[in-house]
Amino acid sequence: MALEQLIIATARIAGSLPVLRWAFFGALLAIVVDFSDLFMMNLIDFGEVWDYQTFDKWIDQVYMLTFLWVAVRQWDGPGRTVAVLLFAFRAIGFVAFEFTGDRWVLFLFPNVFEFWFVAIAAQRHWWPDYQFTAKRILVWLLICTVLKLTQEYILHVWQVLDNYTAVGVVTAWWEFLVGLF
Numbered sequence: 721m722a723l724e725q726l727i728i729a730t731a732r733i734a735g736s737l738p739v740l741r742w743a744f745f746g747a748l749l750a751i752v753v754d755f756s757d758l759f760m761m762n763l764i765d766f767g768e769v770w771d772y773q774t775f776d777k778w779i780d781q782v783y784m785l786t787f788l789w790v791a792v793r794q795w796d797g798p799g800r801t802v803a804v805l806l807f808a809f810r811a812i813g814f815v816a817f818e819f820t821g822d823r824w825v826l827f828l829f830p831n832v833f834e835f836w837f838v839a840i841a842a843q844r845h846w847w848p849d850y851q852f853t854a855k856r857i858l859v860w861l862l863i864c865t866v867l868k869l870t871q872e873y874i875l876h877v878w879q880v881l882d883n884y885t886a887v888g889v890v891t892a893w894w895e896f897l898v899g900l901f
Contacts, residue, residue: 722767728757729779736783743790744841750783751834758886773823777814780831784810787837798852799840802861806833823876830872835864 813829
């Protein structure tokens with residue numbers, strides 16, 4: 721493992737740990753840190769990150785396991801049950817991706833678990849008396865699935881970010897916004 725990969729992996733693992741104490745805010749931090757590796761790869765140069773997609777999916781397992789730990793240990797009812805099922809679904813996709821290397825697999829097995837976790841963590845934080853009915857579960861699953869499929873399509877099928885550097889995207893947006901004024 722190159723030094724650059726070690727730095728990115730360390731940051732991603734450290735960014736996953738706060739969820740163990742603060743489910744909602746820790747989850748948001750873990751997701752932001754997950755995307756930060758794109759910036760780190762652009763800003764540091766201590767050796768190439770080999771096979772980024774595989775590296776990223778392996779490191780994703782750390783934050784996903786911390787999310788699962790919280791869901792299993794601290795939650796009850798349908799929030800936990802659905803979380804475990806969604807984690808298992810994505811784990812199947814992760815294994816399939818490892819065998820095929822095809823990014824379409826990531827779209828076919830979207831990480832809805834991530835968005836479900838954030839939704840349930842928010843519910844438990846702000847609306848602890850909210851009751852999950854079968855209809856509400858389906859609505860929340862639909863919302864999480866549509867949002868995640870959109871993200872997975874953009875990242876893994878359309879591969880929008882593959883043609884840009886993270887710093888380049890921020891610079892382009894900054895120039896666009898400044899140009900408005």
